[in-house]
Amino acid sequence: MLQMSYPPQQHRTRDLLTSYFWSGDAIRSRRVSDIVLTGTVDVPVLPARLLADWERETSSRLVLEPGDVEAMPLARARARWPDYKRCVQAMSDWTCALGLPEVLASSDVALMACRGAKYHHDGAQYGGAAFCNLFLSEDKGLDLHFPSMDHRIPLTRGTAVIFDTGQPHGVIQRRSSGFNVADFAPDQDCTQIFLTWELPIEDAHVGHALRVAFDIAPSTSQQLDEEQVWLNGARAIVCPDSGRWCRVD
Numbered sequence: 001m002l003q004m005s006y007p008p009q010q011h012r013t014r015d016l017l018t019s020y021f022w023s024g025d026a027i028r029s030r031r032v033s034d035i036v037l038t039g040t041v042d043v044p045v046l047p048a049r050l051l052a053d054w055e056r057e058t059s060s061r062l063v064l065e066p067g068d069v070e071a072m073p074l075a076r077a078r079a080r081w082p083d084y085k086r087c088v089q090a091m092s093d094w095t096c097a098l099g100l101p102e103v104l105a106s107s108d109v110a111l112m113a114c115r116g117a118k119y120h121h122d123g124a125q126y127g128g129a130a131f132c133n134l135f136l137s138e139d140k141g142l143d144l145h146f147p148s149m150d151h152r153i154p155l156t157r158g159t160a161v162i163f164d165t166g167q168p169h170g171v172i173q174r175r176s177s178g179f180n181v182a183d184f185a186p187d188q189d190c191t192q193i194f195l196t197w198e199l200p201i202e203d204a205h206v207g208h209a210l211r212v213a214f215d216i217a218p219s220t221s222q223q224l225d226e227e228q229v230w231l232n233g234a235r236a237i238v239c240p241d242s243g244r245w246c247r248v249d
Helices: 048-062 073-078 083-099 203-211
Strands: 002-005 017-023 026-031 036-039 071-072 107-113 118-122 131-133 142-146 151-154 157-162 168-171 193-199 228-229 232-237 246-247
Touching: 036 083, 048 071, 048 073, 048 107, 048 193, 071 157, 073 131, 073 228, 083 131, 083 193, 203 246
Parallel strands: none
Antiparallel strands: 002 036, 017 026, 017 228, 036 157, 071 107, 107 193, 118 168, 131 157, 131 193, 142 151, 142 168, 228 232, 232 246
C-alpha cells in the first residue's frame, strides 16, 4: 500500500539558511529547503532473527548512548531480511509518486541506528544531498522533530521522510519539547533502525521537489573551502538540546 502525506501547510521560516556545498571541485551556494516530504509505505513485520541481531549489534558492539546515530552492517541484515527488496521497492514507488523517478537506484544507501538523536544538521558533510529515510522500528514514542519549523513526525514502522540535510533535526520523545538525555533511560527500548539514501540535491527532480534555489550567494562561495551552513549571512551552529541556531563567534 502506498500512502503519502504532507504537513498541513508548507512551513516557512523567517531566517535565511544558506548551504555551501561541494559541486565537483568548487563550492556552490543554495537555499536550505524548509519542505519536508513524508508518508507511510508498506514495511512487513521484521523477522525475529533480524530484530535479535540488531539488538545484539546496538547493545554490544555499538553501545548506543542517548543521542547517538551510528551505521549498522547492511549486508548482514539483508541476509536475514527476506523482505528487504520489497521495502526498497515500496520506497522507490513512493519517491516516483513524488516526481523522483529512479532516484533511489542511483543513490547510496546505508542502514542506521539511533537512540534518539541530538539536534544537528548534516550540511557540513552532506550539503550536496537530501536525506531519504525509511524507518523500520515499531512506534516507540519518538518523533522526528524539525525545530525551525516546529514540525514533528511520529516514527512508526514504514514512516518515510525526505528532507534537506542542512535543516536542523533531532529524534526526541513525543512528550518532550527538546532533546533530554534523561528521556532515554538504560532500561528503556528507544532504539530506531532506519534505511537512509543520499539523494543528490543537484538532481533536477530532487531540487524541484524541495524547491531549492541555487547560487544565491556566489561571491561568498568563492571564498570558502569547506561545506557549511550560514544563518542570515553568518556561519552558525545548532544547539544539540534545543535545536536553536547559534552564531559562531
